[in-house]
Amino acid sequence: MYYPYFRGKQYELITIRENAERMSQSNIVPIIEPVKRSLSGLRKALEALVAQQAQFILVANPLHGELNGGAEELQTEIIDGLLADYDDCHLGFITNSTTSLEEIHAFCQGQDKAVSIIHYGYPKGGELAVAVSEIAAINEHIFIDACCSRLYRRHFRDGFRVLVRDGFVKRTNREHPEVEHFSDLHITYQEESVEGFGDFLTVGDDFMEGGGPAYAIAIHLTYIDRNEDNDMFVKHYVSDRTTSPTDPGGKFLEALRKLVADVDNPNSKIFRSGAVGEFLDLHNRGHYPGLGYLKKLSMQHHIELIASLQGG
Numbered sequence: 483m484y485y486p487y488f489r490g491k492q493y494e495l496i497t498i499r500e501n502a503e504r505m506s507q508s509n510i511v512p513i514i515e516p517v518k519r520s521l522s523g524l525r526k527a528l529e530a531l532v533a534q535q536a537q538f539i540l541v542a543n544p545l546h547g548e549l550n551g552g553a554e555e556l557q558t559e560i561i562d563g564l565l566a567d568y569d570d571c572h573l574g575f576i577t578n579s580t581t582s583l584e585e586i587h588a589f590c591q592g593q594d595k596a597v598s599i600i601h602y603g604y605p606k607g608g609e610l611a612v613a614v615s616e617i618a619a620i621n622e623h624i625f626i627d628a629c630c631s632r633l634y635r636r637h638f639r640d641g642f643r644v645l646v647r648d649g650f651v652k653r654t655n656r657e658h659p660e661v662e663h664f665s666d667l668h669i670t671y672q673e674e675s676v677e678g679f680g681d682f683l684t685v686g687d688d689f690m691e692g693g694g695p696a697y698a699i700a701i702h703l704t705y706i707d708r709n710e711d712n713d714m715f716v717k718h719y720v721s722d723r724t725t726s727p728t729d730p731g732g733k734f735l736e737a738l739r740k741l742v743a744d745v746d747n748p749n750s751k752i753f754r755s756g757a758v759g760e761f762l763d764l765h766n767r768g769h770y771p772g773l774g775y776l777k778k779l780s781m782q783h784h785i786e787l788i789a790s791l792q793g794g
Contacts, residue, residue, distance in 0.1 A: 483509045483510075483511055483644075483677065483678040483679075484508075484509065484510045484511070484668070484678065484679060484680060484788045484792065485510075485511050485512070485513055485539070485624065485644050485646060485678050485679065485680030486510065486512050486513070486680055486681060486682075486683050486784075486785065486788075487512075487513045487515070487646055487680055487681065487682050487683075487687075488512055488513065488514050488515065488683070489515050489517050489546060489547070489685070489689055490514055490515060490516040490517050490518060490523070490524050490527075490547075491517060491518065491547075492518075492523055492774060493774040493775065493777050493778040493781075494685070494781070495514075495523040495524060495526070495527040496523075496527075496778055497778050497781045497782055497785070498512055498514065498527040498530070498531065499526055499527045499530040500530075500782070501782060501785050501786075502527075502530035502531045502533065502534045502536055503534045504785065504786070504789055505531070505534070505536050505538075505785070505789075506531075506534035506535060506536035506537075507789075508788075508789035508792050508793070509792055510536075510785065510788065510789060510792075511536075511537045511538055511539065511678070512531070512536075512538045512539070513538070513539045513541065513574060513600070513624065513646075513680065514527070514528075514538060514539065514540050514541060515541040515544050515545070515546065515574070515576075516540075516541065516544050516547075516549055516553070516556055516560075517544060517546050517547025517548060517549060517550075517689070518547060518548055518549070519548040519549060519555070521555065521556065521559055521560060524560065525559075525560065525564060528540070528560065528564060528565065528571075529564070532564075532565070532568050532571075535570060536570065537570045537571075537572075538570070538571055538572075539571070539572045539573070539574045539598050539622075539624070540560070540561070540565070540571055540572075540573060540574060541573075541574040541575075541576060541600065542556065542557065542561060542573045542574060542575060542589070542593075543575055543576055543589070544556075544576075545576055545578070545602070546689040547689070547691065561573065561593075561595075565595075569595075571595060572595060572596045572597065572598045572622060573593055573595050573596070573597050573598070574597075574598045574599075574600045574624065575589055575590075575597055575598070575599055575600065576600045576602050577599055577600065577601055577602060577603075577604040577610065578602045578603040578604060578629075579603050579604065579605055581604055583609070583610070583613045586599075586610075586613065586614065586617070587613070587617065590617045590619045590620065593619060595619075596619055596620075596621050596622070597617070597619045597620045597621075597622075598620075598621075598622035598623070598624055599614060599620055599622070599623050599624065600624040600626065601623060601624065601625045601626060601629065601630050601634070601635075601638075602626050602629050603626075603629040607630075607633070607634040607635075607636075607637040607638070608637050610637070611637035611638050614638075615640065620641065621641045621642060622641055622642045622643075622644070623635075623638045623641055623642070623643050623644070624644045624646060624680070625643065625644065625645050625646065625676070626646050626687075627645055627646060627647040627648070628647075628648060628687070630645075632674075635675070635676075642677050642678065643675070643676040643677055643678070644676055644677065644678035644679065644680055645667065645671060645674050645676045645678075645679055645680070646679070646680035646681060646682070647665055647667050647679070647680075647681055648681060648682045648686055648687040649663075649664040649665035649667075649681050649682075649714070649716070650664070650681075650682060650683070650684055650685060650686035650687075650702070650716070651686070652686045652688045654697070654698070655696065655697070655698035655699065655700035655718075655720060655721075655724070656697060656698035656700075656720060656724035658700055658702075658718035658720055659718065660717065660718060660720075661715055661716070661717050661718070662715065662716060662718075663713070663714075663715055663716075664681075664704050664714045664715050664716040665681055665714050666711075666713050666714065667679040667680075667681070668712075668714060668788065668791060669711070669712060669713070683780075683781045683784050683785075684702040684703075684704065684716065684777075684780040684781055684783075684784055685777065685781065695727030696727060696730055696733070696773065697724055697725060697726060697727055698720055698721050698723070698724035698733065699720070699721040699730060699733040699734045699736070699737045699773075699776075700718050700719065700720045700721070700737060701718070701719040701734075701737050701738065701741055701761070701776060701779075701780065702716055702717070702718055702719075702780045703716065703717050703719070703741065703752055703758070703780060703783055704716045704717075704783070704784045704787055705717065705751045705752050705753060705787070706751070706753070706787065706791070707751055708751070717744065717752070719737045719738070719740040719741045719744070720737055720740075721733035721734070721736040721737045722736045723736065730770065730773070731770035734770045734776070735765075735768065735770065738761060738764060738765050739765070741761055741765075742761070742762060742765045745758060745761075745762065753783070753786070753787050753790060755782070755783045755786035755787060755790075756782070756786060757779045757780070757782040757783035757786060758783060760779055761779060
């Protein structure tokens, strides 16, 4: 099963909402960490998932964004309100170096839903494993690969286990190579002794509230290389101009022309997803929809690609 990790910014939530049916049909379980105090976008995304009877994990103690350090309205309006009678939602609880065992116990005792522990850098795996083994509500462990060694993960043998690995290398757009490895977890996750795998899509784990001026425009598409054991790579289509923040629309068309040429190549390895179809339409119309929409299309393509691997 595939567990994409979303931060609840605008276009991440739109991606979830527009792919709710696909997620439900393809055993895709989104992990959603809300980051905006305004909950309207989150509510729409969750309503779409509920309407499709999709499984998902909602992080109840976000580490990033406006809800970091306090999310009372998330509990009252969403968990105790919208999701009160919905059983296919688990609550994610992030544990890191500042988390106390008392906080975990208090949270689990106050919830009616199943709890998924998201391991994000808690320093003592053995200690934590003993503590959570006594809590019946916990039946799932989500391990963020960069923060959890194999030795750490060995302590948690009970319950469903998921490994989330960041396959997207964060750098400025103009520094991206044409192609690089993304992940092989879709093939190897069972060798890691887990039952599910995940990633941070084509956004990456690094969280930023906003970005500066774009000196280069880049479009990111993951693909499967059938000649390399079905390994997954990512292509970066970067604009020709990279030295000033002017004319983002023109730079987008520069990057888009490279994508179209690659997709139209008879030997192309790019999956013809619905998102790719939208990119081709944008090229035909010469239209620049904005950076957020480009990110949404890249995420949607990745979800469609994983769904195709899982028969969805």
